[in-house]
Amino acid sequence: MSVARRAFIQMSVGATVGILFTPTVWTALDDVSIWTQNWPWIPTLKYGEVKGVPTVSKMCESGCAVKVRTVAGEAFGTEGNVENPLSGGGICPLCANGVQVKNSPTRIKSPMLNGKEISWDEARDVVSEKLAAAGSKVAVISGDQSGTVNEVFSALLADKGSDAFYSMPCDMQAADKAWTGLMGGSGQIGYDLENADMVLLAGADALESWGPTVANMKAFAANESGKFVFAGPMQTKTASVTSKWVPVPAEGMAAFTLGICYYVLQAGKSVPAADFDQFKAMVMSGYTPAKVEAATGVKADTLAEVAKMLLAASNPVVVPGGSVGANAAAFALNLLLGGGMKVLPEFGKAIETAMSRSDMLKQDILQGVNADLLFVYSANPVYALPEQVKAGFTVAFDFVNTETTAAADLVLPIPHPYERFDDLASPYGVAAATYSLGAPVSKATLNVMSAADFVLGLADLGFETFEEVLEAKVAAIGADMDELKEGAAYVLEETPDVSGVTLAANVLGKAAVPVKGTGALGLAPYTLLNVGTANQATTPNAPCTISNNQLVGDHMVVMMASVTAKKLGVSVGSKVKLSGGNGECTALVQVFEGVLPGVVAAPLGMGHSVGDEFSKGKGDNVYKILTVSSEAATGTSTWAGSTVNVAKI
Amino acid sequence: MEERKASKRCGGALPFIIGFLAACVIGWAVIPGLFFENVEQPFRFSHSIHVEGQDMDCESCHYFRDDGSYAGFPTNEACAECHAVDPEEAMEAIAEAGIDPKDFDAIMKAEIGAIEDNLASESDEDKQAEREYVVKYLIQGEEVPWLNYQYQPDNVYFSHKAHEALNIEEMAEMKDELSSVVDPSVFDEPAEQNCNLCHLKDIDKNDTPPPFQRNILSGYSKMTMKMWKCERCHALKGQPNACYTCHK
Secondary structure (H helix, E strand, O other), X not given: OHHHHHHHHHHHHHHHHHXXXXXXXXXXXXXXXXXXXXXXXXXXXXXXXXXXXXXXXXXXXXXEEEEEEEEXXXXXXXXXXXXXXXXXXXXXXXXXXXXXXXXXXXXOOOOEEOOEEOOHHHHHHHHHHHXXXXXXXXXXXXXXXXXXXXXXXXHHHHHHOOOOEEEOOOHHHHHHHHHHHHOOOOOEEEEOOOOOOEEEEEEXXXXXXXXXXXXXXXXXXXXOOOEEEEEEOEOOHHHHHXXXXXXXXXXXXXXXXXXXXXXXXXXXXXOOOOOHHHHHHHHHHHOOHHHHHHHHOOOHXXXXXXXXXXXXXXXXXEEEXXXXXXXXXXXXXHHHHOOOEEEEOOOOOOOOOOOOHHHXXXXXXXXXXXXXXXXXXXXXXXXXXXXXXXXXXXXXXXXXXXXXXXXXXXXXXXXXXXXXXXXXXXXXXXXXXEEEEEOOOOOOOOOOOOHHHHHHOOOOOOOOOHHHHHHHHHHHHOOOHHHHHOOOOEEEOOOOOOOOOOOOHHHHHHHOOOOOOOOOEEEEEEOOOOOEOOOXXXXXXXXXXXXXXXXXXXXXXXXXXXXXXXXXXOOOOOEEEEEEOOEEEEEEEEEOOOEOOOEEEEEOOOOEOOOOXXXXXXXXXXXXXXXXXXXXXXXXXXXXXOEEEEEEO | OHHHHHHHHHOOOHHHHHHHHHHHHHHHHHHHHHOXXXXXXXXXXXXXXXXXXXXXXXXXXXXXXOOOEEEEOOOHHHHOXXXXXXXXXXXXXXXXXXXXXXXXXXXXXXXXXXXXXXXXXXXXXXXXHHHHHHHHHHOOOOOOOOOOOOOOOOOOOOEHHHHOOOOHHHHHHHOOXXXXXXXXXXXXXXXXXXXXXXXXXXXXXOOOOOOEEEEOOOOOEOOOOOHHHHHHHHHHOOOOOOHHHHOO
8 A cells, every 4th residue: 555655656656746837737737827817897998890980079169079999899989071172081079078978977868857857758748748838938049050940949839929039148149249230231240261371360260269260270270371469358279370469458449449440441442331431430430449448458550560461462351259349340350451351151951841041040059048947958058148037947958967957857868969960051160051961870778758849749840860950951952962961061152242341330339438347357258168158168178178277176267467457456376256246256277478468368167166077166167256247339239348356265 | 665666666656747747647637628618509590691692791790889888789770781581570470360369380480471481591491590580580579598608798898890900810820829819720721801809700601690609607607818818919019018008
């Protein structure tokens, strides 16, 4: 026995040594080490065909033409669409994070009635009942400036005998009120920034937040020989790359523009408008360089220099931003100069009874909304217009939770832009009438429904689905559906007749007089797309691009010139309270000499009380301290001329 | 003392040598095979029918990112471009026939017109394979769980573009050094393209895919190239072997 045992041990030792001379142990160890890297909870990549699917993104004010990067049909990123002139391959900071927002936990997951989850059928019953009870006291607030979805909503209003269609305050509205309202024009104003040899951006922060920002930046990059001048109360990012910054208070922009008109008229420029003589007399007497300098602080030499640059150019264009008066003054100047201002025709309607775009822009939301039943579409009036909107019952359509959905009675989740049909008809500012279409890129994962489909189920508007409406729209335009779905834009090179246009001389003379609030400092609110807009809070990847001039920690930062800071007794980092309108904001101070003395510059778009970790509780809401003032001569309201009192805390 | 002498006589080095040799034989010839289990592909997919018969190339079904890295197999959407069976129509026909849509054998036996009329294959054997794909996956809306012979984990970056210039005839000069990395028979009659260096030899001409050999410990394919193999080839070709070369 002892011999066998010893032999067995010897053989075992031999086998153990022997196995070490084979790959078995080493391979097994290697495999085990690989096994330890494959825990089931480790996320893995999705594999499949990688595509760039064209569509439109409506997260920014103007909308972007994009290509959504997908793998095996699932969206994972967004880039610009080279084939579409609205993009040229570029994309704005909000739309760049479209996929992250699509997958955000702040998406609305199902219809909610007063915080309780309900079905779509129940939602339709509730709205039908409210609609029947409201009669004509129905209103719509839309945050979409360029979509055919507005035709669906306005057709519903028409069906109910209401014309209460409200757009959120935007540059397009001020421009339309000036052009079609005051000057008797038709169509939509556009600006040929790419081919202009002199561009005066009179308050339009065109390379950051005004108009079709991406197309503007592409035009700016392509226009190598053109000169760009920015006029405004603050040296914005746009001003930082233009040839010249002319400090002009926002409320003085119309007077500043008419001051330039003075030199242009003096140079003998004229326009065949019925009220040209009246206009000329008004400008030559009321807006002399001395008077403009007194009203705006802009020196006569500066006015003369800018006017000289415009007169020397063969294709100049003035791009306005701000009040209706400022827009009208700029249009008058453009007519005198005869340069790169374009008039775009409006595309044909898909729904016969829908309002025209101009009609949709007529209502003045700053004067307040009061309705028994209010539909809010992709807009956030509770955040941006906290005092203006009142309704008996509010239905909010959105794809993410906002202050407005939190306050609404009924919340109806709509698909994310990448999950729905949508379109972009001539966003304000483009040089030619442009139409782009978007089809779903990925399947909706939540219990959502297109707002237009929901509305089409409430009344007989002649269509069953929004897709049918868009087909009718494309047919009315005369575009090719397949080409549009492939990402190309339909561009219409046509100009409406402008022969009957006037210079609004009788109104402009009064409207251009600067009206300022009663606060100690002028307020220059500004928008940066990475910070957010009135309707869209900042997006997941954008906060890391927000500079210390806008946000430090959770504190908003306001900027002012050193002379202003000295006068207030504050310095860099001081905590201050800004009071204006009926609201207050807190902020930290940053000193920046690119702000007009006596003015404090504050970023719009922060201070959300509802939202994701990237926007909620970050900074403060400057919309609270904006002052709505009446531009009496034009019969409109404006935020220009807002003032604040600033106190150190 | 007597016992110790006896033990030396009866044992000595022989048991040790026997154990040593037995372990070597088992360790080299038997155990490595036990690490793998054969798993069949979801159904018979003939590369030759698609490549030679339909004039398709690798990129028709195997997707690559712009940088040449592998991006995946085709989805049903891509397959349906040719296998034009309408899932809705087929499902309606199955319901009309009173068959459980998940009873694949019954559906295949029933020879539903909405399916049979749209099969593209010619021979019975090929038709059966296509029918299996259509019934089990296409009309069910289920993507095919293909087994990837060369699967690499996400933390490995491999660009086909970076390797497309490798000349198989030049590589043949390193045949001996590469014997543990590349099947030597690949160099016997070198193919025009160098796919055979890493992929199943002449897979494009294959009519019935071989079983997927799954490692019972790691779960990876037997053909998944391990790091030392990548490094061996890189070293022989004078290419960098720094971590970041493959782990981005």
